[in-house]
Amino acid sequence: MNTSMNPYLAIVLGIGTGMLLAVGGQKFINQQAMTHCPQKAHHQLVMVTSFLGDSYYCIDKRYL
Numbered sequence: 001m002n003t004s005m006n007p008y009l010a011i012v013l014g015i016g017t018g019m020l021l022a023v024g025g026q027k028f029i030n031q032q033a034m035t036h037c038p039q040k041a042h043h044q045l046v047m048v049t050s051f052l053g054d055s056y057y058c059i060d061k062r063y064l
Helices: 004-040
Strands: 043-050 053-061
Touching: 004 043, 004 053
Parallel strands: none
Antiparallel strands: 043 053
16 A cells, blocks of 8 residues: 555544544434433523534523
């Protein structure tokens, strides 16, 4: 393998791995927000769309 290609390959693999971990982490956070937000008084579930997909957050209604 050409040694000048190794740094580029490492960068591409790092970005790909980071994106996969970010998507998995966001799915976990979404599940937690959807599960626990209805149980909290004065909170509302808010959806935000980003390039990684939909994100859900539990926000106090005073800040909406």
